[in-house]
Amino acid sequence: MKTITVALGERAYPIAFCEGLISRAEPAHLEVLLERVGQSVFVVTNSTVAPLFLDGLLSKLSGKKCGYHCLPDGEQFKTLEQVEGIIGQLIEQGFTRDSTMIALGGGVVGDVAGFAAAIFQRGIPIIQIPTTLLSQVDSSVGGKTAVNHPLGKNMLGAFHQPSLVVIDVATLTSLNPREYAAGLAEIVKHAALADSDYFEWLEANIELIIERDLDCLAEMIAKSCQIKAEIVAEDETEQGRRGLLNLGHTFGHAIETLSGYGQVLHGEAVAIGLLMAADYSVRAGYIAQTVKTRLHALLSGFGLPVVAPPSLPVDLFKAAMARDKKATQAGMKLIVLQALGKAEILEDVDPAVLDETLADWLL
Ligand SMILES: NC(=O)c1ccc[n+]([C@@H]2O[C@H](COP(=O)([O-])OP(=O)(O)OC[C@H]3O[C@@H](n4cnc5c(N)ncnc54)[C@H](O)[C@@H]3O)[C@@H](O)[C@H]2O)c1
Numbered sequence: 097m098k099t100i101t102v103a104l105g106e107r108a109y110p111i112a113f114c115e116g117l118i119s120r121a122e123p124a125h126l127e128v129l130l131e132r133v134g135q136s137v138f139v140v141t142n143s144t145v146a147p148l149f150l151d152g153l154l155s156k157l158s159g160k161k162c163g164y165h166c167l168p169d170g171e172q173f174k175t176l177e178q179v180e181g182i183i184g185q186l187i188e189q190g191f192t193r194d195s196t197m198i199a200l201g202g203g204v205v206g207d208v209a210g211f212a213a214a215i216f217q218r219g220i221p222i223i224q225i226p227t228t229l230l231s232q233v234d235s236s237v238g239g240k241t242a243v244n245h246p247l248g249k250n251m252l253g254a255f256h257q258p259s260l261v262v263i264d265v266a267t268l269t270s271l272n273p274r275e276y277a278a279g280l281a282e283i284v285k286h287a288a289l290a291d292s293d294y295f296e297w298l299e300a301n302i303e304l305i306i307e308r309d310l311d312c313l314a315e316m317i318a319k320s321c322q323i324k325a326e327i328v329a330e331d332e333t334e335q336g337r338r339g340l341l342n343l344g345h346t347f348g349h350a351i352e353t354l355s356g357y358g359q360v361l362h363g364e365a366v367a368i369g370l371l372m373a374a375d376y377s378v379r380a381g382y383i384a385q386t387v388k389t390r391l392h393a394l395l396s397g398f399g400l401p402v403v404a405p406p407s408l409p410v411d412l413f414k415a416a417m418a419r420d421k422k423a424t425q426a427g428m429k430l431i432v433l434q435a436l437g438k439a440e441i442l443e444d445v446d447p448a449v450l451d452e453t454l455a456d457w458l459l
Contacts, residue, residue: 097112097113097114097122097124097125097128098112098113098314098318099111099112099113099128100318100321100322100325101325102237102238102257102261102325102328102329103325103329104257104328104329104332107257109257109258109259109260109261110128110260110261111237111261111263111321111325112125112128112260112261112262112263113263113265113314113317113318114128114129114262114263114264115264115265115266115310115314116264116266117129117156117225117262117264118149118152118153118156118264118266118267119152119266125262126156128260128262129156129223129260129262130156130157132196132221132223132259132260133157133160133196133198133223134194134195134196134221135160135161135194136160136161136162136163136191136192136194136195136196137157137160137161137162137163137195137196137197137198138162138163138164138165138185138186138189138191138195138196138197138198139153139154139162139163139164139165139197139198139200140164140165140167140182140197140198140199140200140201140205140208140209140212141164141165141166141167141199141200141201141205142166142167142168142169142201142202142204142205143166143167143168143169144169144201145200145201145202145205145227146164146166148227148267148270149200149227149267150164150166150200153198153200153225161191161195163185163186163189163191165181165182165185167181167182167201167204167205167208169204170204170358171204171244171358172358173204173208174204174207174208174242174243174244175208175243175244176243176245176252178208178243179208179211179212179215179243182208182209182212182216183212183215183216186212186216192217193216193217193218193220194220195220196220196221196222196223196259197209197212197213197216197220197221197222197223198222198223198224198225199213199222199223199224199225199226199236200225200227201226201227201228201231202226202227202228202230202231202235202275203226203228203230203231203234203235203236206224206226206231206235206236206241207235207240207241207242207243207250207253208243209222210222210224210239210240210241210256210258211241211242211243211252211253211254211256213241213256214241214254214255214256215254219256221258221259222256222258222259223258223259223260223261223262224236224237224258224260224261224262225261225262225264226261226263227264227267227268227271228268228271228275228279229268229271229275229276229278229279229280229283229317230275230278230279230282230362230363231279232263232265232268232279232317232321233279233282233283233286233317233320233321233324234279234282234320234324236258236261236263237261237321237324237325237328238257238324238328238332238338239255239256239257239258239328239332240253240255241253241254241255241256242254249349249352255332255333257332261321263317263321265310265313265314265317266310268308268313269308273399274361274364275361275363276308277363277364277398277399277400278361278362278363278364278366278400279363280305280363280398280400281344281363281364281366281367281370281395281398281400282320282363282366283298283316283320284298284367284370284391284394284395284398285341285343285344285366285370286319286320286323286324287437288343288370288374288391288433288436288437288439289340289341289343289431289433289437289438289439290323290327290340290437290438290439291319291323291437292435292436292437293437294319294323294437295390295394295436295437297316297319298316298394299390299393299394299397301316302394302397302398305398306398306399324341327340327341336441339429339431339441340431340439340440340441342429342431343370343373343431343433343439344366344367344368344369344370344371344372344373344431345366345369345420345431346369346373346417346420346428346429346430346431347365347368347369347372347373347417348362348365348366348368348369348370349365349369349416349417349420350408350413350414350416350417350420351365351368351369351404351405351408352365353416353419354408354409354412354413354416355405355408359405360401360405363400364400364401367395367400367401367402368401368402368403368404370391370395371388371391371392371395371402372404372453372457373430373431373432373433374387374388374391374433375388375453375456375457376430376432376449376450376453377432377433377434379449379452379453380432380446380449382432382433382434383433383434383435383436387433387435387436390436403457404457404458406459408458409458410451410454410455410458413454413458414450414454427443427445428445429441429442429443429445430442430445430450
């Protein structure tokens with residue numbers, strides 16, 4: 097069984113690749129799970145994922161005190177109210193601070209359950225079992241947990257590292273094609289910012305990736321997790337290098353905000369944002385046009401959008417970029433490409449270059 101370690105000293109944890117865990121579970125898979133679950137375990141999932149995988153998971157936990165809570169499905173339920181609901185169930189069902197929580201689902205379930213685990217009785221361990229591509233390569237690793245506030249996305253949260261991440265690539269076969277492609281955008285981001293060989297590998301394997309060949313997926317997800325794990329281990333609370341993972345996100349969040357949450361998926365907005373960041377990088381003289389062309393070809397090859405939605409006003413777009421939570425009191429930060437496989441955090445954004453980029457993209 098392949099594992100990758102997120103090297104965070106006393107809080108280090110493995111990302112374990114357990115294909116088929118939920119459907120058949122080999123003894124080695126069960127061992128890795130059961131040795132981190134104490135005597136009582138509480139599973140948080142949602143109404144879409146539960147019918148697919150909940151019974152399979154609970155059957156592997158027989159002999160433990162088990163409880164579960166099913167969230168309604170959707171980003172609109174990533175709220176404090178749902179966190180209170182989880183905590184109410186924990187208390188009513190007699191779970192205590194020596195219990196372990198399991199998040200079974202996509203990034204929304206992972207973020208809500210992660211935040212509930214971070215604050216229930218000042219924190220209980222959480223195991224992430226992500227079931228979307230985006231959550232397998234991004235949100236389940238790194239310990240960021242959050243819920244939305246009516247005035248802003250992810251405004252309430254905590255760093256709470258999981259004790260284990262279990263990735264079962266077989267769960268991805270039921271994911272709808274749009275959600276699957278959205279996860280690929282984060283994968284392209286990892287390659288673009290950290291590893292040109294990985295970028296070439298993605299270009300060479302487009303067909304197998306689209307077909308969801310499980311061996312190919314396992315290799316790809318492991319590579320992306322490795323990149324994220326290394327960056328998180330270096331800068332757990334995003335004081336510096338972890339900011340590189342926001343490549344494409346400042347533009348992307350403005351697209352999400354202005355087009356109305358839910359219209360454009362996060363990964364779709366990231367795909368367009370990656371191209372806008374590459375465009376800024378070309379105009380500022382950091383990278384050659386060929387890098388942007390290859391990025392464009394790979395993203396469109398994966399079926400992701402490569403043009404901004406129509407009618408996004410430039411002034412509102414700039415205001416949304418400035419309000420991005422990655423911005424600090426000192427101003428907007430932009431992640432730019434220095435080469436294929438190398439990115440940098442730019443503190444002094446050139447307003448003229450930004451204006452040219454926006455004018456070209458927001459017609
Ligand atoms: N914590 C972090 O570091 C981090 C990083 C990136 C994104 N996020 C957050 O993650 C969320 C997005 O996550 P997401 O893209 O996984 O979306 P999601 O959790 O909404 O899942 C997408 C859809 O797929 C369904 N689904 C999940 N697994 C499935 C499966 N195996 N088969 C069929 N359907 C399945 C879900 O029920 C949902 O309808 C956002 O809230 C975002 O803010 C967090």
